[in-house]
Amino acid sequence: MTVTTSTAPISTAPTSTASTRLVAAAVLAAPVFTVAAVVQAATRDGYDITRHPVSMLALGGLGWVQTTSFVVTGLLSVAGAAGARRVLQGGRGRTWGPILLALIGVGLLIAAVFRMDASDGFPLGTPAGRLTTMSGHMILHNVGGSLSFFSMIALCFVLAARFGSAAQAGRRGWAGSGRVAGVLFALGLGWAMTGGQGGALTLFLGVAVAWNWIAAALTVLQRGAGHGAR
Template sequence: MTAIQLPATSTAKTLSTRSLVTAAVVAAPLWAVVSLAQAATREGYDLTRHPLSVLSNGSLGWLQIANFVVAGLLTVAGAIGLRRALHGTPGGTWAPRLVLLNGVGMIAAGLFVMDPADGFPVGTPAGMGTLSWHSYGHLAAGSIAFIALIAACYVLGRHFSRAGNRGYAIASRIAGTALLLGNGWAMSGGKAGSLTLAIGAITAMLWVSFVAARYRHAR
């Protein structure tokens, strides 16, 4: 039998979509590994006291700034791929839009640097001090990114529920709830709030990457 040849334009579009979705697969693991490696090695940093965003300060602060921007750009590209991959499905409209907004928020959070705080970098006075304009910008960008990511997880939960994939639907909602609770605890000033926020954010981000990987292999 003669093999069926796909049109060149169709093949190119499939490869392009796969490349874009791959960006979403890479974004969260990259951000998590770079952030946690710094958290474990930078002098004076304590994840139970300091949010990962504060790593954007000090002589190596450029590394976390770049981490936010690169991961954000990858997330934006990945959202475009997910829009194509999820086209025509229950979550095909809003999940990619929310992932895109999350990526834009990450980029902005990288560009607006959080102030030094509570002893980090070494030599910084204890406590938070008066917030600068760029720290307020970081908090606003981070809030947008987190809200969009939480909503994306819940939309994916509905998407998988309607597709009959109960396990993925539950996992999506757990990931969104982990970030919702972690962020809420941190904003309320709860003990080790920066740790709960980090756990929630990384959980939700990794879930989106996992979903992206699923659709990448399905192409």
């Protein structure tokens, strides 16, 4: 007697669904951070986005809002790194893409734990003028912020390189816009670090442009992976 056995195909749907949700978490982080910052900048008394970095919104009675923004977007970015690893497999950026995305999240979490020092009239009641010295917790905050900033800039170029590959033919415009986003952020960050006029604003705009471009790029790559594109 011959016994015939059959093996049912292994479904990859749960993994794909999990990957999609994780990437969606990373995509959500950018607009959440941007909207939270804009709303607070428009409503917090004494805050001037041309002079005060967004991180200073974590100070004062309503500082918990910005701290929560750091924590939520940091966790979303770290979670999204796992999904990005699957989306970026088999092409450029498959190694550094997820690593950089995770580092963005880690930097944000560090920034949430360690706050900036009050200065330049914010929160209300703080003497005018810039700081001449920094506390230890502000130094650590800057370390976290720098980790996120430089990781965002690098990720723009990593994803741009993937769009510029032969496997992504027809999406070369994304490659160009990614490089532009990375350069704009680098310029805005550099201007802020040198103490240039309106540096806090150029820094925020750089973050908003680069991070939201990353979110859009991950969305496009996720859709491509769902159709078998690599």
